[in-house]
Amino acid sequence: MKILAGGAIWLAAVIALRLNLIEALTLWAPFVIVPLGLRAIPLKSMELPAFIGALFAAASFIPAPGNLAGALAAPWALVTFAMAFIGAARLFRRGRQVGVETLIDAALMLIAVGGAGLVMSRAGMKPGGFDEPIVLLTAVHFHYTAFAAPVLAGLAGRYAGPRRSILLAGGLVVIATPMLAAGFTLHLPALKLAAITAIAAGLLILSMELVWIATSLPRAKPRILLGIAAFSIFWGMILAVLYGIGENLGPPLITIPAMALSHGVLNGFGFATCGLLSAQDWRP
Secondary structure, X not given: OHXXXXXXXXXXXXXXXXXXXXXXXXXHHHHHHHHHHHHHXXXXXXXXXXXXXXXXXXXOOOOOOOHHHHHHHHHHHHHHXXXXXXXXXXXXXXOOOOOHHHHHHHHHHHHHHHHHHHHHHHOOOOHHHOOOOHHHHHHHHHHHHHHHHHHHHHHHHHHHOOOHHHHHHHHHHHHHHXXXXXXXXXXXXXXXHHHHHHHHHHHHHHHHHHHHHHHHOOOHHHHHHHHHHHHXXXXXXXXXXXXXXXXXHOOOXXXXXXXXXXXXXXXXXXXXXXXXXXXXXXXX
């Protein structure tokens, strides 16, 4: 019910505030993606705080970027920090045991970067000298690729068992995500391209695993949703690699607005949303 309410509030905010596509994708994560992920993990204790934090995240887009907007985004950042603390505690309890649950722990920890990125974007900050929309895109990346993808990989591992291909897929995403951030921050094109390639490889492997899971499901609805998720991330990652090649080797092959319209929609709505919606029917 909270997810339906969140989707309705998101739509109202997008229309009322005339948000652009990147801003709309940013808000879709607090209202829909994160609640779906929390329900699938499950981590019910965070569902109400996440809903409240999402309301503040939406409110942060009412004023122009500045101190007030940054302060309004702060409660959502606190929610992601709490999730990171829970993820770290889960990881600490298991010690050196590494497996599918480690992927979920990593997702819970990495999303904190997305929460901090939203605050910096709304506050009008320019960390590392980066202008918009790069700062906001960082927040988007750490809500979708860094959170939704490892959660789905972890859920796939719970369902199919700790297959090496699933662990490899999730591990590539988890390891390469901070590598990509470091590549941007340190202005290292080779590191950025290597990280994009690793993330793409991991998600392409995951897409094949999701197809395998979809074929094993008895009901049509989760099969269709999981098929859409696998199809979306396959083509979304092809576009990501083309963008990375153009950005780092030149000339640019795809512009940022075109990436938001293609890769962003495929990753955000096709992969993350449909994948996590389907997980409600096939997770163990």
